[in-house]
Amino acid sequence: MEIPLTELKEGETGVITRIEIGFGRGWRWGRGIRKRLADMGLTPGTKVTIIRSAPLNGPIEAHVRGYKLAIGRDIAERIFVEVQR
Amino acid sequence: MEKRIRVALAGNANVGKSVIFNQLTGLHQHIGNWPGKTVEKAEGELHFKGYTIEIIDLPGIYSLSTFSLEELISREYIINERPDVVINVVDASVLERNLFFTLQLMELEIPLIIALNQVDVAERKGIKIDYRRLEEILGVPTVPTIAIRGKGIHELLFKVIEGFEKGFRKPAPIKYGSEIETRIKMLEEALRGAGLRYPLRWAAIKILEGDEEVIKEVRRVRPEALTLAEKMAKEIEEIHGHPCPTVITSERYEVAGKIAREVQRILPTIKLPLSDKIDYLTTHKVYGYIIMAITILVTFYAVFGLGNFLSEVLTNVLYGYETIFVGILGSGLLRDLIWGGVIEGVIATITIALPYIVPFYLILYALEDSGYLARIAFLMDAFMHKIGLHGKAFIPLILGYGCNVPACLGCRIMETERERLIAGFLSTLIPCAARSVVILGLVGKYLGVEWALYLYVVDLAIVFIFGRIAFKVLPGEAMALIMEMPDYKTPHLKTVIKQTLFRLEEFLKIAFPVIVISGLIIKAMDLLNVLYIVSKIMSPVTVVWLGLPEILGVLLILGVLRKELTLILLATLLGSQNLHEHLTPLQMLTFSLIVMLYVPCVATIATCIKEFGWKKAMLIAVIEVFFAILLGGLFYRALMALEIFR
Ligand SMILES: Nc1nc2c(ncn2[C@@H]2O[C@H](COP(=O)(O)OP(=O)(O)OP(=O)(O)O)[C@@H](O)[C@H]2O)c(=O)[nH]1
Ligand SMILES: [Mg+2]
Numbered sequence: 001m002e003i004p005l006t007e008l009k010e011g012e013t014g015v016i017t018r019i020e021i022g023f024g025r026g027w028r029w030g031r032g033i034r035k036r037l038a039d040m041g042l043t044p045g046t047k048v049t050i051i052r053s054a055p056l057n058g059p060i061e062a063h064v065r066g067y068k069l070a071i072g073r074d075i076a077e078r079i080f081v082e083v084q085r
Numbered sequence: 086m087e088k089r090i091r092v093a094l095a096g097n098a099n100v101g102k103s104v105i106f107n108q109l110t111g112l113h114q115h116i117g118n119w120p121g122k123t124v125e126k127a128e129g130e131l132h133f134k135g136y137t138i139e140i141i142d143l144p145g146i147y148s149l150s151t152f153s154l155e156e157l158i159s160r161e162y163i164i165n166e167r168p169d170v171v172i173n174v175v176d177a178s179v180l181e182r183n184l185f186f187t188l189q190l191m192e193l194e195i196p197l198i199i200a201l202n203q204v205d206v207a208e209r210k211g212i213k214i215d216y217r218r219l220e221e222i223l224g225v226p227t228v229p230t231i232a233i234r235g236k237g238i239h240e241l242l243f244k245v246i247e248g249f250e251k252g253f254r255k256p257a258p259i260k261y262g263s264e265i266e267t268r269i270k271m272l273e274e275a276l277r278g279a280g281l282r283y284p285l286r287w288a289a290i291k292i293l294e295g296d297e298e299v300i301k302e303v304r305r306v307r308p309e310a311l312t313l314a315e316k317m318a319k320e321i322e323e324i325h326g327h328p329c330p331t332v333i334t335s336e337r338y339e340v341a342g343k344i345a346r347e348v349q350r351i352l353p354t355i356k357l358p359l360s361d362k363i364d365y366l367t368t369h370k371v372y373g374y375i376i377m378a379i380t381i382l383v384t385f386y387a388v389f390g391l392g393n394f395l396s397e398v399l400t401n402v403l404y405g406y407e408t409i410f411v412g413i414l415g416s417g418l419l420r421d422l423i424w425g426g427v428i429e430g431v432i433a434t435i436t437i438a439l440p441y442i443v444p445f446y447l448i449l450y451a452l453e454d455s456g457y458l459a460r461i462a463f464l465m466d467a468f469m470h471k472i473g474l475h476g477k478a479f480i481p482l483i484l485g486y487g488c489n490v491p492a493c494l495g496c497r498i499m500e501t502e503r504e505r506l507i508a509g510f511l512s513t514l515i516p517c518a519a520r521s522v523v524i525l526g527l528v529g530k531y532l533g534v535e536w537a538l539y540l541y542v543v544d545l546a547i548v549f550i551f552g553r554i555a556f557k558v559l560p561g562e563a564m565a566l567i568m569e570m571p572d573y574k575t576p577h578l579k580t581v582i583k584q585t586l587f588r589l590e591e592f593l594k595i596a597f598p599v600i601v602i603s604g605l606i607i608k609a610m611d612l613l614n615v616l617y618i619v620s621k622i623m624s625p626v627t628v629v630w631l632g633l634p635e636i637l638g639v640l641l642i643l644g645v646l647r648k649e650l651t652l653i654l655l656a657t658l659l660g661s662q663n664l665h666e667h668l669t670p671l672q673m674l675t676f677s678l679i680v681m682l683y684v685p686c687v688a689t690i691a692t693c694i695k696e697f698g699w700k701k702a703m704l705i706a707v708i709e710v711f712f713a714i715l716l717g718g719l720f721y722r723a724l725m726a727l728e729i730f731r
């Protein structure tokens with residue numbers, strides 16, 4: 001099932017299916033952010049484990065490719081993953 | 086002839102490039118445990134084996150693209166200036182992501198050496214790396230290093246010389262999937278003979294990736310190659326179902342991952358329960374904020390307490406010499422000038438400024454080197470969105486409490502021009518160490534520490550309000566946060582002390598001459614009665630509107646040079662450190678409030694000009710002067726009406 005990264009619970013892992021930034025609902029940020037995410041290792045097929053999420057629409061912290069990455073909620077909402085249970 | 090080698094340090098953010106730079110050159114690049122400290126290239130030199138080796142420290146980047154400032158600076162340097170060697174500093178504990186960048190440097194076909202740094206951290210995480218195997222696979226000389234302990238730095242230099250003398254082997258480029266490889270080959274053919282200053286293969290890959298800089302150049306000399314590239318990018322997108330740049334990045338990561346898995350062995354680790362626990366607590370929804378508040382308060386009280394204590398000790402010691410000096414100098418004009426102008430100023434600096442500055446920097450650098458600042462950025466992200474910024478902007482703001490100059494420069498970690506301007510503007514409103522000297526040394530000392538604390542709280546409120554206004558004036562969506570979270574570590578004591586001493590040295594080097602000269606000027610003005618005239622001219626503002634003693638007007642003008650001057654010169658002018666005999670509590674508060682808010686010092690203004698241009702810098706300065714005076718007067722009247730200090 002494909003869900004946004006923000007809907008994963010703490011400790012859950014998902015595999016990235018698509019990143020909806022640079023077009024569609026996420027057009028505002030353009031390609032810069034999309035490229036930055038890819039450069040940081042968030043490419044389709046990458047496993048992401050949620051470590052924690054900050055309150056009040058704060059960012060999430062995730063485990064990606066052996067390191068920890070903080071991602072703003074507005075971006076994380078546009079990263080879609082297939083949940084691995 | 087002198088033999089010169091130019092060596093650039095490049096790599097991901099927060100891997101230890103600046104530590105290596107400092108080790109090699111003996112210079113003082115800023116070091117800390119969060120990504121994005123170095124925002125501008127720095128140069129240094131050393132002599133080794135008959136060579137003059139020029140070292141260039143570059144901002145940390147994750148890719149050779151051109152979307153952010155630090156990427157632009159580093160890439161421009163590597164591509165345009167073509168250093169003789171690039172030392173790619175790699176964080177051994179995050180090998181895959183670091184190799185992703187190494188692969189890009191290899192594609193660029195520049196002479197390369199890998200410094201496999203932080204092997205101690207990797208080992209603690211249970212990661213063991215076979216660096217010889219890595220060297221073999223990549224075809225790039227690799228040296229394991231522990232930069233903070235100076236381990237491997239020498240070997241690194243040997244490799245540089247060796248490579249320079251014997252020549253570097255050209256590493257084999259990485260292979261993409263066949264559907265991409267065939268297209269790269271065709272593009273290479275299309276670009277052949279176009280006279281680009283890049284390697285053909287790299288240029289071909291970059292136009293497939295949609296790299297704007299390279300595209301711009303190709304458009305001039307070979308526009309038909311771009312049409313071809315666009316068509317191919319579409320085809321690749323159809324095959325993979327993702328945009329072509331994403332596909333290429335993906336494949337590069339695939340290769341990086343494969344190499345990483347091949348050379349590293351991950352052993353089951355002895356968990357670091359304490360570090361995990363601290364991480365958990367300091368980013369917790371509730372405890373995180375409580376801990377943040379406590380940290381700030383503890384820092385505040387520690388700086389104040391230590392500062393006061395040191396100040397008293399130093400005052401007692403130094404004023405003990407007064408009679409001796411007076412005895413030597415006798416009395417008269419010379420004594421007035423030298424004692425009143427110079428020595429009083431120097432003593433006041435030592436007894437008023439240094440006691441607060443030193444403890445503050447020790448604490449700030451320790452916090453910075455622990456990795457805590459990144460956690461604060463994480464916690465404050467949602468809040469910062471309310472002023473059109475994101476969490477990362479909070480880091481330069483915190484650094485602003487040390488000095489506004491690096492804070493303002495540090496705003497380059499923000500992605501857009503608009504965010505850099507807002508963050509830079511707000512950072513000039515943060516009371517730096519010099520302003521804290523005035524707040525703590527005047528208000529804190531004579532009215533009680535809680536009044537000083539109120540001033541800081543008022544300042545934060547003002548920062549927020551101005552942030553909101555700036556957000557309204559410069560509307561736009563806040564770029565969202567994407568930030569590596571560094572692991573916590575015990576602050577490296579030597580680094581912390583070294584950086585503090587360096588700060589102190591800088592302070593003394595710049596502050597003393599300024600203080601001595603302005604001390605002399607003000608004393609001379611005093612003796613010539615000019616001081617009186619200037620003060621009179623300013624008195625409608627200082628006396629009538631702000632309710633301050635006349636002489637403070639001149640101090641506020643000189644304070645533009647350095648903010649702590651206001652307090653130091655006040656002590657000099659009055660010839661006394663017992664300021665409460667000359668100022669009422671209300672005057673102290675109003676004065677400190679104004680010093681806290683009116684234009685930052687000349688150094689900060691100069692930085693603003695450099696970052697944002699004349700117009701915007703002047704606008705910031707003018708706004709802050711008027712605002713400070715306006716608020717100061719209102720504040721004075723409000724407290725009068727409330728009869729708080731009766
Ligand atoms: N344990 C350990 N820590 C290291 C080592 N090298 C660097 N560090 C720490 O890593 C952190 C980052 O070092 P810097 O030199 O500031 O990193 P940088 O690559 O210049 O970072 P940016 O300028 O932000 O790109 C600091 O806290 C250093 O003390 C090492 O070999 N071992
Ligand atoms: Mg650096």
